[in-house]
Amino acid sequence: MGLKNLLEELSRVSPNPEAEIDTILKLEFSSSLVQAKVSGLSEHEIGKLEKIVHERVSSGRPVQYILGKAIFWERIFYVNESVLIPRVETEILAEKTLEIAKEIRARRILDVGTGSGIIAITLKEELPDVKIFATDVSEKALRVAHRNAQLLNAGVTFIQCDMLSCFGENTFDIIVSNPPYVGESDPFEEYRKFEPHIALYGGEKGYEFSLKLVRQAQNRLKKRGYVIMEVNPFNVEYFVESINLKHKIYKDFNGLKRVLVIENG
Ligand SMILES: C[S@@+](CC[C@H](N)C(=O)[O-])C[C@H]1O[C@@H](n2cnc3c(N)ncnc32)[C@H](O)[C@@H]1O
16 A cells, blocks of 8 residues: 555545654654655554554544654653643743743743643753642643653652642742633544543533633732643633733744733733
8 A cells, every 4th residue: 555545545534644644754764754755664664554553443532542652842742641732832831931931031831731741841952940730630641741751851840739739839840731622512523532622621611720720820929920721712802801911922933822921910
């Protein structure tokens, strides 16, 4: 079976077969779809791709869970069904956080709902002198995050905690989060049936979790500290209306509102 047939087979379950083959090639062979189109694939590569595509089509499971790994910020992270699959949009959140952290010379940053640890670990890799803390309410997710921190040799402090309940006042310069923000009536994404409910759903409207997080962050942040969070582009207008705080919103590469930044006054 050649690349063309594999793409065809994958299109039975995937809205974007090219992107998925590209992901498999990157994760398994440090290659890419462009490279495969130019130089072709070896028999070994085709054989492996066939096996993965077959499992993907028959089980419906996302390739990242099949392979047990995912890419974020050009690094490979271990993932399993206890954590959300890292999304490329979240790189914009990490990028904005890095930019602000450098600007204000942040000393202590907290990542709430760390999941596989992608945000906290990326921040630690890019800002080795900053103290990075990361929480999750899910013990299973924290195990994945720990494993990734060990694999990438990143000194992050992980704490099992319900939102911000275990921290005192004036603790952080930045609180960053990619919170669960899907609402009960939001359009269904096929992947979601394999990902943890707790990582996805943020309440009936979707932004209840985020609202609570912003409120809890107010006194945990130092003066002139920042909350930087990923938002659901489809309910962000209602969300910002209910927080009623001065903020900025940044768009993703599809022109969708994706990152909310609030400076603590
Ligand atoms: C959308 S996922 C984000 C995971 C990861 N940060 C990422 O960007 O891929 C949200 C995370 O929040 C965690 N979570 C849900 N409720 C929580 C709570 N009350 N306190 C802390 N973390 C929570 C979930 O377990 C999940 O790992």
